[in-house]
Amino acid sequence: MAEQKVFSKLGAALKKGDFILTGELEPEKTCDLSHLVEEAKEMAPYVIAANVTDSPLAILTINSLATSYIVQRDSGLECIWQLTTRDVNKLGIAGLIMGAQALGIKNILSLTGDHTNMGDMPESKPVFDLDSATLVKLVREMVDKGSINGKPIECPPKLHVGAAANANSDPMEAEVLKIGRKAAVGVEFIQTQVVYDLDRTIQFLEAIKKYKVPVLLGIFPMKSYAIAKGFDEFVPGVSVPPEILEKWKGIKSNIPDKKQQQDAYDQANFDFFKPFITELKRKKLLAGIHCMAVHYPRIFPKLSSIIKD
Amino acid sequence: MVIITTKKPVEEVIGTLKNNNVKKVVLVSCGVCAALCQTGGTEGLEEWKGILEKEGIQIVNGMVIEDVCDNREMKKALRKIENEIKSVDAICTLSCGLGVQSIVTSITEKNPKMKVFVTNNTQFMGMTERIGRFYMRCIGCGDCLLNETGGICPITTCAKALMNGPCGGMVDGKCEVGGYEKDCGWILIYNRLKDIGRLDLFGKFREARNWKDSGHQREVCFR
Numbered sequence: 001m002a003e004q005k006v007f008s009k010l011g012a013a014l015k016k017g018d019f020i021l022t023g024e025l026e027p028e029k030t031c032d033l034s035h036l037v038e039e040a041k042e043m044a045p046y047v048i049a050a051n052v053t054d055s056p057l058a059i060l061t062i063n064s065l066a067t068s069y070i071v072q073r074d075s076g077l078e079c080i081w082q083l084t085t086r087d088v089n090k091l092g093i094a095g096l097i098m099g100a101q102a103l104g105i106k107n108i109l110s111l112t113g114d115h116t117n118m119g120d121m122p123e124s125k126p127v128f129d130l131d132s133a134t135l136v137k138l139v140r141e142m143v144d145k146g147s148i149n150g151k152p153i154e155c156p157p158k159l160h161v162g163a164a165a166n167a168n169s170d171p172m173e174a175e176v177l178k179i180g181r182k183a184a185v186g187v188e189f190i191q192t193q194v195v196y197d198l199d200r201t202i203q204f205l206e207a208i209k210k211y212k213v214p215v216l217l218g219i220f221p222m223k224s225y226a227i228a229k230g231f232d233e234f235v236p237g238v239s240v241p242p243e244i245l246e247k248w249k250g251i252k253s254n255i256p257d258k259k260q261q262q263d264a265y266d267q268a269n270f271d272f273f274k275p276f277i278t279e280l281k282r283k284k285l286l287a288g289i290h291c292m293a294v295h296y297p298r299i300f301p302k303l304s305s306i307i308k309d
Numbered sequence: 310m311v312i313i314t315t316k317k318p319v320e321e322v323i324g325t326l327k328n329n330n331v332k333k334v335v336l337v338s339c340g341v342c343a344a345l346c347q348t349g350g351t352e353g354l355e356e357w358k359g360i361l362e363k364e365g366i367q368i369v370n371g372m373v374i375e376d377v378c379d380n381r382e383m384k385k386a387l388r389k390i391e392n393e394i395k396s397v398d399a400i401c402t403l404s405c406g407l408g409v410q411s412i413v414t415s416i417t418e419k420n421p422k423m424k425v426f427v428t429n430n431t432q433f434m435g436m437t438e439r440i441g442r443f444y445m446r447c448i449g450c451g452d453c454l455l456n457e458t459g460g461i462c463p464i465t466t467c468a469k470a471l472m473n474g475p476c477g478g479m480v481d482g483k484c485e486v487g488g489y490e491k492d493c494g495w496i497l498i499y500n501r502l503k504d505i506g507r508l509d510l511f512g513k514f515r516e517a518r519n520w521k522d523s524g525h526q527r528e529v530c531f532r
Contacts, residue, residue, distance in 0.1 A: 118478075126469060132476070164477060169479070171482075175475075177511055181513070236485065
């Protein structure tokens with residue numbers, strides 16, 4: 001693959017090989033983004049960039065491109081615009097990518113997207129004209145060749161494109177081969193689904209090392225027992241280890257003071273993730289960490305201290 | 310191959326007929342696919358005769374036709390009952406959507422005002438396990454991938470019809486759509502390609518489907 005150009009802080013950090021931290025912002029069903037902008041401001045000193053989700057679980061939220069633009073404009077935090085192939089066809093997606101460039105968006109995360117059947121507008125038509133791999137290819141054609149379907153774009157977009165992977169996926173080989181397809185069409189970084197199992201994560205990272213794509217590992221620090229339990233029960237394919245659930249339950253039951261409880265949760269997250277991240281960092285299998293805990297910006301100083309350690 | 314149909318709710322059909330002031334009908338029942346799906350054939354014909362008569366709709370003629378979807382068969386059948394056709398308000402067919410349109414095509418030349426209605430919903434082109442268990446395995450996309458996917462179609466077995474699956478909605482080989490009960494099509498493909506020693510095909514990047522020629526208004530006319 002040709003030497004990559006750099007268009008963003010994320011692109012620069014990945015090229016330099018820094019061990020980085022990215023965050024995640026989840027817009028809601030609202031046209032007011034002030035809370036999200038505040039969240040972005042709080043995490044901004046600690047992360048290179050933050051993902052902006054595109055109606056996850058197909059539950060309608062304000063559009064992710066508009067949100068990315070407003071967050072960047074009002075908080076200064078660079079965004080990784082999550083773009084699913086669920087809602088727009090190839091023609092529409094190519095137009096959105098040019099629009100993103102005009103709005104100053106510099107990173108895209110290409111996702112297939114949860115099926116409309118899963119969400120709160122199940123009557124919507126699921127589009128899936130492209131999938132996450134064909135979307136990566138489309139972006140790379142637009143950026144590298146300055147064309148779309150072989151036709152020149154007068155002022156082409158200049159942005160980076162990443163994709164997702166799931167270390168928990170079983171059979172793992174199918175997931176590994178799938179990453180191979182995305183690597184073949186020029187994906188520039190991978191962000192993984194949340195992991196808790198260190199051995200399996202190492203096995204997965206070893207298996208995809210050959211594709212030479214920088215990997216940001218997805219972690220989910222849990223703000224409360226209710227969130228930990230909900231995550232364990234409702235996120236398919238991800239189980240929170242029982243010892244974590246026990247510990248979090250203990251914090252909830254034994255510490256009545258709200259502030260002390262918050263501190264205890266934050267410390268428990270630090271205690272769990274520090275050895276986890278340190279071991280992976282030591283093995284040099286990662287480019288960084290992607291923290292998917294939304295609405296929990298106060299955890300970033302602690303996470304950042306682990307990353308920089 | 311069978312065109313799979315299911316019966317429309319009786320109230321919907323009755324409502325349609327009443328809204329169109331239908332008092333006398335000819336019933337045309339499909340003797341092939343709909344018969345197999347128990348939405349047509351002789352049994353379906355008897356059932357609908359009973360339902361419509363109870364609603365005060367007179368059945369002037371009821372017949373089972375082997376190929377309702379074949380314009381030639383339909384024209385022949387309609388010619389035989391020309392006089393009865395003249396006396397009815399509508400033809401009602403126990404067939405798939407092709408049958409309805411075949412009747413419309415066959416009748417409009419001589420009887421442009423004749424209304425045609427259907428008692429079934431057309432579901433898909435089905436693969437039969439046994440009577441009563443039919444599965445969508447082909448949508449006739451016009452660009453068959455089966456030689457490259459171990460004979461398992463991703464367009465119909467993947468809920469998103471992805472070209473490069475599985476997606477993140479697969480958990481333990483099952484699909485997110487429908488609550489993780491159905492198999493993920495791309496894992497079926499992975500297992501099959503592994504069995505036949507062609508995982509290289511699984512790892513291959515596939516271009517997005519080309520809709521230029523595989524969209525609607527398709528025709529196959531070679532003579």
